[in-house]
Amino acid sequence: MTARIGVVTFPGSLDDRDTQRAIRLAGAEPVALWHKDKDLKQVDAVVLPGGFSYGDYLRAGAISRFSPVMGSVIEQAKAGLPVLGICNGFQVLTEAHLLPGAMLGNDHLHFICRDQKLRVENASTAWTSDYSEGQEIFIPLKNMDGRYVADEYTLDKLEAEGRVVFRYVVRGEAADGCGNPNGSLRDIAGITNEAGNVVGLMPHPEHATEPLIGTGRTDGLPFFTSILKKLVTA
Amino acid sequence: MSRTPLDTVEHAAATPDVELPWAELGLKKDEYERIVEILGRRPTGAELAMYSVMWSEHCSYKSSKVHLRQFGEKAPENDAMLVGIGENAGVVDVGQGYAVTFKVESHNHPSYVEPYQGAATGVGGIVRDIIAMGARPVAVVDPLRFGAADHPDTKRVLPGVVAGIGGYGNCLGLPNIGGEVVFDACYQGNPLVNAGCIGVMRHEDIHLAKASGAGNKVILYGARTGGDGIGGASILASETFDDAKPSKRPAVQVGDPFQEKLLIECTLEAFAEKLVVGIQDLGAAGLSCATSELASNGSGGMRVTLDDVPLRDSTLSPEEILMSESQERMCAVVEPEKVDRFLEICAKWDVIATVIGEVTDGDRLEIYWHGGKIVDVDPRTVAHEGPVYERPYARPDWQDALQADDAGKLPRPADGEELKAQILKLVGSPNQASKKWITQQYDHFVQGNTVLAMPEDSGMIRIDEETGLGVALATDGNGRYAKLDPYTGAQLALAEAYRNVATTGARPLAVSDCLNFGSPEDPAVMWQFAEAVRGLADGCQQLGTPVTGGNVSLYNQTGEAAIHPTPVVAVLGVIDDVARRTPVAFQEEGQLLYLLGDTREEFGGSAWSQVVHDHLGGLPPKVDLERERLLAEILISASRDGMIDSAHDLSDGGLIQAVVESALLGGKGARLVVPDGLDAFTFLLSESAGRAVVAVPRSEEVRFNDMCGARGLPATRIGVVDGETVEVQGEFELTLAELREAHETTIPSLLA
Numbered sequence: 002m003t004a005r006i007g008v009v010t011f012p013g014s015l016d017d018r019d020t021q022r023a024i025r026l027a028g029a030e031p032v033a034l035w036h037k038d039k040d041l042k043q044v045d046a047v048v049l050p051g052g053f054s055y056g057d058y059l060r061a062g063a064i065s066r067f068s069p070v071m072g073s074v075i076e077q078a079k080a081g082l083p084v085l086g087i088c089n090g091f092q093v094l095t096e097a098h099l100l101p102g103a104m105l106g107n108d109h110l111h112f113i114c115r116d117q118k119l120r121v122e123n124a125s126t127a128w129t130s131d132y133s134e135g136q137e138i139f140i141p142l143k144n145m146d147g148r149y150v151a152d153e154y155t156l157d158k159l160e161a162e163g164r165v166v167f168r169y170v171v172r173g174e175a176a177d178g179c180g181n182p183n184g185s186l187r188d189i190a191g192i193t194n195e196a197g198n199v200v201g202l203m204p205h206p207e208h209a210t211e212p213l214i215g216t217g218r219t220d221g222l223p224f225f226t227s228i229l230k231k232l233v234t235a
Numbered sequence: 236m237s238r239t240p241l242d243t244v245e246h247a248a249a250t251p252d253v254e255l256p257w258a259e260l261g262l263k264k265d266e267y268e269r270i271v272e273i274l275g276r277r278p279t280g281a282e283l284a285m286y287s288v289m290w291s292e293h294c295s296y297k298s299s300k301v302h303l304r305q306f307g308e309k310a311p312e313n314d315a316m317l318v319g320i321g322e323n324a325g326v327v328d329v330g331q332g333y334a335v336t337f338k339v340e341s342h343n344h345p346s347y348v349e350p351y352q353g354a355a356t357g358v359g360g361i362v363r364d365i366i367a368m369g370a371r372p373v374a375v376v377d378p379l380r381f382g383a384a385d386h387p388d389t390k391r392v393l394p395g396v397v398a399g400i401g402g403y404g405n406c407l408g409l410p411n412i413g414g415e416v417v418f419d420a421c422y423q424g425n426p427l428v429n430a431g432c433i434g435v436m437r438h439e440d441i442h443l444a445k446a447s448g449a450g451n452k453v454i455l456y457g458a459r460t461g462g463d464g465i466g467g468a469s470i471l472a473s474e475t476f477d478d479a480k481p482s483k484r485p486a487v488q489v490g491d492p493f494q495e496k497l498l499i500e501c502t503l504e505a506f507a508e509k510l511v512v513g514i515q516d517l518g519a520a521g522l523s524c525a526t527s528e529l530a531s532n533g534s535g536g537m538r539v540t541l542d543d544v545p546l547r548d549s550t551l552s553p554e555e556i557l558m559s560e561s562q563e564r565m566c567a568v569v570e571p572e573k574v575d576r577f578l579e580i581c582a583k584w585d586v587i588a589t590v591i592g593e594v595t596d597g598d599r600l601e602i603y604w605h606g607g608k609i610v611d612v613d614p615r616t617v618a619h620e621g622p623v624y625e626r627p628y629a630r631p632d633w634q635d636a637l638q639a640d641d642a643g644k645l646p647r648p649a650d651g652e653e654l655k656a657q658i659l660k661l662v663g664s665p666n667q668a669s670k671k672w673i674t675q676q677y678d679h680f681v682q683g684n685t686v687l688a689m690p691e692d693s694g695m696i697r698i699d700e701e702t703g704l705g706v707a708l709a710t711d712g713n714g715r716y717a718k719l720d721p722y723t724g725a726q727l728a729l730a731e732a733y734r735n736v737a738t739t740g741a742r743p744l745a746v747s748d749c750l751n752f753g754s755p756e757d758p759a760v761m762w763q764f765a766e767a768v769r770g771l772a773d774g775c776q777q778l779g780t781p782v783t784g785g786n787v788s789l790y791n792q793t794g795e796a797a798i799h800p801t802p803v804v805a806v807l808g809v810i811d812d813v814a815r816r817t818p819v820a821f822q823e824e825g826q827l828l829y830l831l832g833d834t835r836e837e838f839g840g841s842a843w844s845q846v847v848h849d850h851l852g853g854l855p856p857k858v859d860l861e862r863e864r865l866l867a868e869i870l871i872s873a874s875r876d877g878m879i880d881s882a883h884d885l886s887d888g889g890l891i892q893a894v895v896e897s898a899l900l901g902g903k904g905a906r907l908v909v910p911d912g913l914d915a916f917t918f919l920l921s922e923s924a925g926r927a928v929v930a931v932p933r934s935e936e937v938r939f940n941d942m943c944g945a946r947g948l949p950a951t952r953i954g955v956v957d958g959e960t961v962e963v964q965g966e967f968e969l970t971l972a973e974l975r976e977a978h979e980t981t982i983p984s985l986l987a
Binding site for chain 2: 012214216
């Protein structure tokens with residue numbers, strides 16, 4: 002048996018097909034979910050893909066958070082359904098209060114697209130178990146509003162509870178994908194909730210799953226194999 | 236408030252003496268008289284609005300048409316061509332049942348006035364052209380030209396243009412995979428913002444812009460129509476028909492990429508269910524263009540009720556509605572029984588869709604407003620039978636002096652040290668420097684099929700995940716070469732784009748172009764245009780790559796000063812398996828570097844002459860298209876059979892520029908030896924065409940040499956991939972760190 006992983010398409014979602022492909026490459030079955038449907042089609046996990054849902058109007062993720070599908074996602078995530086939010090999906094998760102903090106515009110005020118070096122800080126979430134803690138990986142990053150912020154109390158709490166999942170690798174050459182690309186506080190690239198079933202990050206693991214395509218690296222594939230293993234062994 | 240009576244067809248016939256503002260709308264007296272002759276009466280205001288926009292240079296190609304015919308007349312026999320010039324974009328067969336459509340267009344003037352929106356809507360327009368053919372857009376490219384890099388206005392225009400392209404394209408989910416950024420003082424005040432798009436479909440899904448089948452419904456869908464993008468119409472509306480109205484609508488359109496993304500998805504869904512008979516996007520000239528082109532390309536006529544057009548501003552006059560260039564709108568012709576399903580799909584995507592008319596069995600385009608008939612024309616006279624000018628042209632009197640000013644006579648570096656200093660200056664000059672600061676503002680990864688993106692020689696997209704079938708696209712143009720000799724300059728642009736496709740391993744298939752020139756009313760400019768078109772048409776005939784469509788942008792000039800003639804050529808190629816693609820970056824130390832082709836002393840229009848001497852004169856490099864074809868065949872075979880691991884085309888900046896780029900991208904240096912019979916300066920900096928540098932694994936050297944020898948292509952071993960420096964034996968050595976510093980800091984320091 003394999004796992005069925007839902008991918009939500011909001012109006013303005015861009016990486017929904019790419020995410021479905023990544024899920025397929027990992028050996029799971031992708032299931033398309035539509036923003037106007039409350040029905041999650043009994044999937045085993047959900048990915049909120051990147052893009053500019055609702056044109057990023059008002060604030061990135063602010064409108065999507067109120068779509069019918071999100072009502073079900075929020076409810077089931079609280080009950081333990083694994084959810085991964087990538088880029089715009091991460092923004093939706095913070096707007097939905099499934100993850101703390103928020104994303105502001107990049108500190109340099111430009112869109113940035115590059116291969117980014119990350120350090121895995123937590124390899125025990127539903128989506129990161131196929132990595133090892135401290136591992137350094139390259140995942141493409143592409144966003145306008147990627148600067149993660151939260152108040153000091155929340156940041157300290159995230160750190161203390163080991164809920165920072167990925168950090169931008171800052172030391173090293175910019176040409177090698179190092180550096181904080183957007184001014185995120187404490188170089189945070191991704192976080193998880195207390196239960197470890199909900200993960201959000203700005204970089205795009207679905208774009209690093211085939212050796213020929215994009216940057217030519219496959220460092221993003223373990224996201225999808227991690228969840229698959231968890232679901233089929235559960 | 237008193238209103239003048241509605242200017243219906245009846246009213247126009249009854250009031251022949253009413254003066255219309257044809258001159259303010261850009262029409263010449265004889266053009267206006269021709270409209271009166273065609274109609275047998277004076278036009279109504281709405282008719283005048285339609286004719287004036289459709290007969291404009293931009294829409295009618297009235298100055299360029301007589302020359303552009305050569306692309307058809309000289310078109311080579313080519314089985315790949317499925318749809319040729321005249322449709323929204325050309326379509327070529329790339330095998331395995333796939334068809335690819337591609338096109339490049341200009342959005343030059345709006346981008347100077349309002350850089351962000353001008354560039355953004357340029358992307359939007361070309362993408363809609365591609366959707367209108369039935370294709371899913373899969374990538375965009377952006378050839379850009381700006382004034383001097385250090386000019387203060389460049390700092391206004393460039394960041395806005397780049398943000399606009401990114402802001403729109405990124406939001407549509409289209410990877411940006413190529414293009415160019417060129418700086419030259421001649422583009423000050425006239426930046427060139429060209430935008431290209433590639434789309435993919437199955438053969439059976441090709442759609443055309445025609446309205447056939449009486450009773451079929453005409454559906455306008457997408458954004459509401461507003462007052463944006465109305466140029467001349469404001470004059471018509473405010474001065475003649477109703478003086479109580481606001482005047483001077485903004486002439487630059489405002490884009491909403493979110494709306495366009497929805498338009499893409501909903502259109503493709505309608506195509507997939509075979510709901511569409513004919514389709515046209517609304518770009519320049521808006522509804523005037525869409526209705527008249529759909530009607531004139533189809534078999535019947537068309538009746539439209541303008542009152543049904545959803546408006547953003549209820550005070551718009553019918554003339555304004557017809558001329559509005561509000562973005563993100565399309566017009567589809569749908570059989571009556573399929574209308575409900577079409578509207579359902581639009582509703583699913585929250586896209587407004589309205590039936591505004593139907594196809595009739597007559598041959599007239601009739602438009603109604605408030606119950607009165609305000610347009611009654613033969614649509615062909617609007618869309619296709621506009622004026623055609625044989626503009627006078629003459630070789631400018633300064634051309635001889637320019638060509639006589641030979642760049643070969645410029646002082647050359649005296650020794651290795653001076654050569655080294657000049658090369659460092661060259662690779663750090665704005666035109667030769669890394670454009671990463673710009674390109675990293677574009678999404679290259681979305682859709683997950685990008686095999687190669689800039690700074691590779693051509694962008695490459697996988698179109699079939701199972702078989703690995705892919706397409707490559709390169710755009711090139713060199714205004715400096717074209718200024719020295721427009722015929723040769725156009726062929727050099729073609730040759731370079733053709734070569735750039737081949738260096739990545741793809742087989743060049745077809746051509747699109749964007750011809751950017753000054754005013755056609757200047758005989759010197761018209762001569763440049765005529766020569767460039769002749770050169771491109773001859774070149775395409777010889778290379779066997781037909782022109783599938785393109786765009787002309789004239790009047791790129793301020794006062795008497797025209798831009799350099801700038802034909803930008805896009806070449807589309809196909810590769811059977813993207814796994815065989817060849818990148819620019821050096822892959823492995825120890826691999827052997829071979830220079831393919833002949834190097835002559837050719838410095839006219841070169842980057843060296845510009846950067847070191849601020850000079851433009853002499854003749855551009857010679858073109859040998861048979862050699863280009865042979866070089867391409869070798870590059871494609873070598874890539875397919877695994878004989879080369881990297882390849883880079885040689886163009887502006889010559890060999891040294893290419894080697895430095897390959898070294899920096901691969902993080903591996905090179906040791907070069909000046910071959911017998913050449914001096915170091917010519918070896919490194921000449922811009923002879925028909926050349927490439929390739930890295931050959933040692934195990935493949937014999938096989939590779941044999942192939943080049945058997946086919947008669949000069950291949951000279953010039954060095955090896957090695958170390959942390961670029962060293963030219965006996966001349967100089969530069970570390971990769973020094974080169975990186977020079978190459979990568981220029982653009983951010985000027986623009987960030």
